[in-house]
Amino acid sequence: MVPPDAGSRILFFSGGTALAPVAAELSRHTRNAVHVITTFDSGGSSAELRRAFGMPAVGDIRARIMALADRSLEGNPETVALLGHRLPKDAAPEALRAELASFASGTHPLAAAIPEPMHEVITQHLSAFRALMPADMDLAGASIGNLVLTSGYLSLDRQLEPVVRVFSGMVQARGVVLPVADACAHLCVKLENGEVIVGQHRFTGKAAGPVTSPILDMWLTASLDDPTPVTVPVHPRLPAIIHGADLICYPVGSFFSSVMANLLPDGVSRAIREAACPKVFIPNLGTDPELFGLSVQDQVAYLLRLGGGGGGRSLDWLLVDEDESRYPGGIPSVWLSRLGVRVRRARLVAEPPYLDAGLLCRELLGVWK
Template identity: 30%
Template sequence: MADSLLGPSISFTFTLTFTRHLLFEKRKIRPRCSSRKSLTKSMSAATHCRCFSNPTHTQPSLLVFSGGTAFNGVVEELKNITTRVAHVLPVSDDGGSTAEIVRVLGGPAVGDIRSRCLRLSDESTPEALAVRRLLGHRLPLHPQQAKSEWYNIVEGEHSLWKGVSKPYRETIRAFLSYFQNEILRRPNESFCFSNGSIGNFFFAGARVFFQSLDAAIFLFSRVSDIPSESQVLPVISTNDRLTLGCELGDGTVIRGQNEISHPTNGSMEPVKKERSAVPALPSRIKRVFYMSSEGSNLLHEVFPTANSAVLDQLNAVDCIIYAMGSLFTSICPSLVSPYQFWSKIHFSMFMSILMFHALLFFYDNIDHLF
């Protein structure tokens, strides 16, 4: 789920302190403390140094593998260090508002990508904030109330449009209307708007219109005014539905991200490994893979091609980061084609990745698979 939990401050502090150490160690900038205020101050000083990948830039370039939720709390502060970040996200989420869109319209899951785009969006003007509020809005849980509010938004009469200029209004409304028309074209499928994300609906409308996930990301990035140096990349660039699966040690096959991963109640209580409200899997996870979403054999394994833009970034950045997130449903979906990825990485970068593995384990919710 893309918006439920941002992660505790200890994870945030460790992540940025560790990132700062690795990025600027050769620049002789010594960390002095790990508080957020001092971290931002020292990072602003660090940006006056030259990055390794391109001496003409003063900001380091990063490639971040993460989930759609856990790393979101770091994104806001990371912008104070560098905007030259490529965020790689999975497109196999099958929960929440995303699940309903995929059920009716098909295609890849857009919730995690939309969530990251919003975190990167501009907040410098009243209109930018108004656009962010609109695209970040969720409809009520009650189905009829949600449907009524949705129609109010599509018709341009909702108070959320206040502060949004006509060019932005007409652009956003056009793709919301297109999304609505696509739903109406499927009379055999009753769409539930409960807790629906306006940003997800806009994103889905753009993807179906352009028949391209990359084009939808480009449009969303421009509408939300993401820094031009920042990229949000699906690990697999596809216009088809992707389903995540896993095989357990006892041979059991589980289909769907929600069935693999753990639900969360959004609490921030300390982790207690001796107890968990999430039932344990019958056996440990042996491997994660993608499964067929069409045809009669839904347990058939498929091998989608990795996004070429991600492969290009692997050798172009100063550092690769494995950020916080559910290991098997947020990080592993980006690594199921190991040859395609690892054959692109120089040995020096591989060493950086080994060091960054520590970041995987500073997310205070338990994956019930361990």
């Protein structure tokens, strides 16, 4: 059995929470998995931080680090509990500021439970955040972990990757989390009916109603008020990390805002095509509001288009459950074969309708050739 420290370098392009159980399970087998996370979300508590400080989204990064945290180490369960805590959504502004002050002073029970030196590190970050936050900032539902990440980002000359590395070390994350880009950009989509929607939170079907026409295209913009496309460079370290992967995975999750969004920065697709390792796509089971009107074949076509151009390949495999009726529209095996994309069928569902993290990890850690 391969020890986790020498485990496979599986690289995921993802965001959100759909992959969290798989990430946690996989961390038992390898510490070398890389989670490339989108930084373009515009909803949730990250939205207020982006409004206040003009920064990339950090919520998905914080969530993935928490999924990878080593809870077996002394003091880590307490640290994870604090960093995962959210301020109330329905409290008055004065009460929210008072609760944040208790965290910053270290007197809140969740803060008081954390041993030194981590207690001082976290309280200093929260004190710094309180000094920097605008007077009109809305703290309702704010994640304490997001506030710590933001404090670090602002104190390190607005550089995201070093802060992510330090934050990962705080909980001894069993894997590598890397932002796909360090830029304050937003997602923009065009629907089949011609409608253009700016902002991830406006088309995911969570904060606003779901799309009622298929998404045809997606790009990055500089502002929530202007759909003009902008070019965003990939994080400088990422191409080399992609080249060194043993397996590249486009996993389950919100197809456009969590997975495909990672292919938008300039340089990502080229690095994927240049990588010698297999590339696998795991389609969602059930309903993803972003995939209104789109079949698995449509998803593959979109992935190939966004990752296409130049030499090399952006997709080699589809990994699907043995029961193909779980996929709307089925699996287009003949069409995929003509494209040179192979289908790997396996038992991925133990208790319908959800993918089983253990079964999926077993397949990802298997041989791909």
